[in-house]
Amino acid sequence: MSGEEKVVCVTGASGYIASWLVKLLLQRGYTVKATVRDTKDLKKTEHLLALDGAKERLKLFKANLLDEGSFDSAVDGCQGVFHTASPVFITASDPQLWYVLSKTLAEEAAWKFAEENGIDLVAINPGLVIGPLIQPTLGFSLETVLKLVKDAGTEVFPDGMCILVDVRDVANAHIQAFEIPAASGRYCINAKVIHYFEVFKILHGLYPTFNLLEKCEDDKPLLPAYKISQDKAESLGISFVPLEVSLRDTMESFKEYGFLTI
Ligand SMILES: NC(=O)c1ccc[n+]([C@@H]2O[C@H](COP(=O)([O-])OP(=O)(O)OC[C@H]3O[C@@H](n4cnc5c(N)ncnc54)[C@H](OP(=O)(O)O)[C@@H]3O)[C@@H](O)[C@H]2O)c1
Structure with missing residues (x-):
């Protein structure tokens, strides 16, 4: 990358991942053109405007x-675009299925468009993103975790696995993929594939007084564990935040923003 001023665009800048992305980009000296749907909604913009460097190098744009x-106008003059904005409609009978389909189709369309228009595209595909919040609203991933944690005090869960990664690693991976010229293709950014009950075990270790049931609803053998290669992620220089730290920081954010009392 050349030139004195480094100008990039972040779409959906008020989102969970994007807020961290804006924070890290400002820290690294970038000028950030950030899109939100409503520039006057303080709940979505105040935390961005309060970031170090925001006064000098953050510009908000309204875009849908x-x-x-x-x-x-937001993309104009930028050396790179971090596209995280994603409309999620949850009126369908199986929202999870439609979400996965929408992401697959969107990525396919992005690759086709990039090829046809000579755009250097890199895709970052994280698992369920957890870790500290810097905005007062929950995106779908932390809403899922919050519900899981709240229900875990009263329900015994079926066996199941989740793929977890820290929001700071995801934001960092985006920037590394932009800055490293050799970066190309798709990157799965996942710190750990883990059984739900193991997550509850870690949480119980961190918060012994917090009521969590740590077992599955039946005594059948557990689903076989699997791993997702981290080689490509590591080629971006990502060394993952330990899961215990991500879980603790998630819970501390839930407490700080009043979503949970422990
Ligand atoms: N979080 C995860 O676990 C996870 C995992 C894998 C992939 N992803 C993907 O990563 C991206 C960011 O996720 P996130 O968890 O940070 O999401 P998030 O917190 O829900 O933020 C999504 C952002 O999208 C914006 N948006 C929604 N509809 C829009 C529209 N019609 N036009 C423009 N912007 C719109 C919203 O902007 P406003 O605030 O302005 O309304 C919101 O800030 C998404 O593409 C998501 O699918 C997330």
């Missing part, structure tokens, strides 16, 4: 994916 051309 459903309005053709509304991103043009």
